[in-house]
Amino acid sequence: MTNWKHGYFADAGYVFGHQAETMPAWLQWAALIQGHVLPRKGFRYLDAGCGQGLNLLLAAAANPDSEFVGVDFMPEHIAHARQLAAQCKLSNVSFIEGDFVELARDPSPLGMFDYAVCHGITTWIAPTVKAALFEWIGQSLQPGGIFYNSYNTYPGWLSTVPFQHLVLLQQRSKSGTQALSAAQQLMAQLQATGSPLFEALPKLSSRLESLKKSDPAYLVQEYNNQSWQPVFVSQMIEAMAAVKLSYLGTATLAEAHNLIPSAERQALVDSEPDPILREQLRDLAVNQLFRRDLYVKGQRRPWRPQQALHLAEFRFVRNPTKARPEPGAPYPIKGGVIEIDGNAEFYGAMLDSVEACGAQGYSAGADLASGTDEERSTLLTVMSLLLHAGYVELRMGDDQGAGVQTGMRTNRVLAQHAVQGAPYRYAVLPLAAAAHSMSDADMMMLHYQFEGVAASQWTERLGADLLAAGSKSVQPGEALGDAATRPQLINALVQTFRDIKLPYLISMKAVPTHL
Ligand SMILES: C[S@@+](CC[C@H](N)C(=O)[O-])C[C@H]1O[C@@H](n2cnc3c(N)ncnc32)[C@H](O)[C@@H]1O
Numbered sequence: 297m298t299n300w301k302h303g304y305f306a307d308a309g310y311v312f313g314h315q316a317e318t319m320p321a322w323l324q325w326a327a328l329i330q331g332h333v334l335p336r337k338g339f340r341y342l343d344a345g346c347g348q349g350l351n352l353l354l355a356a357a358a359n360p361d362s363e364f365v366g367v368d369f370m371p372e373h374i375a376h377a378r379q380l381a382a383q384c385k386l387s388n389v390s391f392i393e394g395d396f397v398e399l400a401r402d403p404s405p406l407g408m409f410d411y412a413v414c415h416g417i418t419t420w421i422a423p424t425v426k427a428a429l430f431e432w433i434g435q436s437l438q439p440g441g442i443f444y445n446s447y448n449t450y451p452g453w454l455s456t457v458p459f460q461h462l463v464l465l466q467q468r469s470k471s472g473t474q475a476l477s478a479a480q481q482l483m484a485q486l487q488a489t490g491s492p493l494f495e496a497l498p499k500l501s502s503r504l505e506s507l508k509k510s511d512p513a514y515l516v517q518e519y520n521n522q523s524w525q526p527v528f529v530s531q532m533i534e535a536m537a538a539v540k541l542s543y544l545g546t547a548t549l550a551e552a553h554n555l556i557p558s559a560e561r562q563a564l565v566d567s568e569p570d571p572i573l574r575e576q577l578r579d580l581a582v583n584q585l586f587r588r589d590l591y592v593k594g595q596r597r598p599w600r601p602q603q604a605l606h607l608a609e610f611r612f613v614r615n616p617t618k619a620r621p622e623p624g625a626p627y628p629i630k631g632g633v634i635e636i637d638g639n640a641e642f643y644g645a646m647l648d649s650v651e652a653c654g655a656q657g658y659s660a661g662a663d664l665a666s667g668t669d670e671e672r673s674t675l676l677t678v679m680s681l682l683l684h685a686g687y688v689e690l691r692m693g694d695d696q697g698a699g700v701q702t703g704m705r706t707n708r709v710l711a712q713h714a715v716q717g718a719p720y721r722y723a724v725l726p727l728a729a730a731a732h733s734m735s736d737a738d739m740m741m742l743h744y745q746f747e748g749v750a751a752s753q754w755t756e757r758l759g760a761d762l763l764a765a766g767s768k769s770v771q772p773g774e775a776l777g778d779a780a781t782r783p784q785l786i787n788a789l790v791q792t793f794r795d796i797k798l799p800y801l802i803s804m805k806a807v808p809t810h811l
Pocket residue numbers: 302304306310311313344345346347348351367368369370373394395396397414415416417421425517
């Protein structure tokens with residue numbers, strides 16, 4: 297019998313992550329601005345290689361009228377995901393222990409899907425497994441369905457190839473984490489002894505430096521796979537075309553617009569008539585390293601007036617946890633490889649418009665209907681960039697909808713686990729049909745709100761709970777401090793949460809005002 301792992305590093309469980317770009321509402325916006333209409337309700341959504349399942353669970357809790365299926369071949373992942381889903385009493389999500397190769401042989405038991413996502417899978421698995429996965433996705437998507445496929449790409453990852461090769465050589469005689477550190481050590485020695493490799497690959501040293509700050513559970517699944525193999529976008533587009541999936545665009549919203557930070561390079565890309573070559577040139581122009589591609593099985597193009605109507609259905613609210621820059625300062629927007637400084641006046645005015653609409657949210661409908669083509673395109677770009685950078689959030693859900701109950705119920709369970717040390721750092725935002733990033737301390741305070749802990753006790757409880765959970769920092773990058781400085785730090789944290797984040801979570805129906 298062949299080994300069930302197919303060369304994949306499956307010796308340790310993966311991290312408990314969340315990717316905003318995989319949320320159905322985000323995909324609906326991303327698809328629409330790039331010319332494709334997706335169903336908003338009653339859809340079926342597949343997460344192929346769902347890992348620990350937290351991301352899928354957040355999506356399911358935020359979209360209770362749709363059905364979510366997660367597949368992964370690591371029993372540890374499925375056991376975790378099923379238990380958590382049962383605790384959250386989510387009946388619209390199921391987790392299947394399954395192998396892509398087997399599923400490609402007979403996809404019928406899982407049925408057809410409108411959405412399929414593979415986050416961080418397709419350039420880490422063996423070629424035969426990848427072929428099976430693509431075959432399965434191609435067969436299982438409904439006509440008009442969408443496939444989100446995120447993966448490592450060239451040229452950005454070229455500089456890391458020698459290091460990953462060393463990890464695999466070390467892994468012949470060592471465990472995953474030992475192999476990683478041995479390869480890191482060898483690289484450090486090569487650098488210290490002046491190897492010209494570092495001159496030939498200038499990005500290598502910053503990549504090695506970044507390893508020191510990364511979660512080991514992520515690192516082993518990133519670097520220790522036998523079949524780790526970034527691909528050029530043109531290769532991916534061609535592989536997808538073979539299973540009836542055509543390239544639509546990207547879920548990295550900042551990259552969905554022509555924003556290469558050099559007019560000459562942008563013009564070079566734009567002048568290329570061949571769409572595949574143009575996409576490849578774009579990656580070379582920005583040294584792309586990670587793509588979040590969107591592929592469709594038959595494009596459902598809206599007619600132009602229809603597209604305006606669909607766009608008008610999307611509303612945006614201000615996310616107050618993302619502070620505005622100082623008056624007059626530009627709006628920094630970083631997304632994928634794109635980094636721009638949004639014009640202070642223009643972006644500021646857009647945020648004013650959003651804020652003026654309050655909790656019901658701003659719809660671009662009227663502005664889109666009255667604007668010129670250029671104004672329309674600028675408006676869509678700015679809204680996408682503000683969403684991408686987190687200044688605004690989508691306002692999709694219904695105040696009285698079922699998502700409010702499933703979202704709050706899920707948040708209550710996640711917060712309870714977080715107090716007991718679980719690394720869950722996201723809360724469902726029911727009205728955004730999305731999830732929100734939280735720190736350990738935020739999750740604990742969310743728990744206090746659910747449990748009705750008196751405000752006067754929060755500071756003391758939080759100090760004790762952070763210590764008990766073994767947290768080393770109050771916020772990422774901010775040390776927990778010693779017994780003398782800690783109370784002040786924690787008090788400030790409680791104040792900020794109560795003044796800014798909690799009102800936002802309440803307004804988005806993530807947690808009740810009072811129980
Ligand atoms: C890097 S993790 C990403 C997990 C998840 N998408 C996330 O972003 O957190 C890749 C996942 O693919 C799963 N996987 C790899 N090969 C597989 C196969 N042949 N069949 C099913 N799952 C597989 C692994 O178990 C792992 O959970």
